[in-house]
């Protein structure tokens with residue numbers, strides 16, 4: 001479980017998150033949406049223990065987050081943080097050596113699904129293929145919490161749909177909590193349990209996707225449009 005209690009994050013003068021309170025429970029896929037600069041990445045980095053709150057606290061399974069949280073949180077970052085001289089196979093082997101929960105069999109299966117060349121060096125991969133590799137690396141960990149910052153960025157619109165469908169089969173939804181930030185909300189709408197909207201560092205709405213559809217008969221985009229007006 002993830003809890004943010006009265007969390008404020010300030011970068012010098014800029015308040016990126018402003019007194020955020022939120023609880024996320026396991027066995028769900030959450031989508032976090034908001035305009036550029038609304039605080040999405042900041043929220044993920046706080047949960048991943050890469051940065052710390054200015055005020056308030058971030059708890060994972062009841063414990064205040066610090067660097068050790070990386071043993072339970074798999075984080076797909078927006079940035080390319082890999083060794084460019086490694087090839088795909090070597091990068092996977094490196095991750096396998098770093099994380100005890102890394103499932104090599106799953107990684108190999110995903111490499112095939114993503115049609116990645118195992119021998120291609122990272123510096124030679126296209127942006128889209130680096131995006132695919134990031135998905136392989138983050139989802140191959142059997143970590144209870146998976147954080148994905150813009151996982152579809154760089155991927156060709158033509159293949160996004162089939163990749164999203166594939167993703168769901170690589171998530172262990174009986175065990176994992178997945179939090180995804182995206183600007184392509186329509187493309188992941190079908191796999192989300194809940195959507196959370198953030199604006200200017202504040203959570204401005206949260207909805208169960210099925211409820212939106214069944215009770216209000218609207219899609220996520222309609223709901224977002226109504227609350228952002």
Ligand SMILES: Nc1ncnc2c1ncn2[C@@H]1O[C@H](COP(=O)(O)OP(=O)(O)OP(=O)(O)O)[C@@H](O)[C@H]1O
Nearest residue numbers: 011014015016034035036037038039040041042043
């Ligand atoms: N290291 C930093 N130093 C100073 N300001 C920062 C830093 N990181 C983020 N910010 C600022 O904090 C605010 C929130 O940034 P954040 O990256 O969390 O937004 P975001 O919703 O993920 O944006 P995007 O959709 O563009 O990725 C922005 O105004 C951003 O400029």
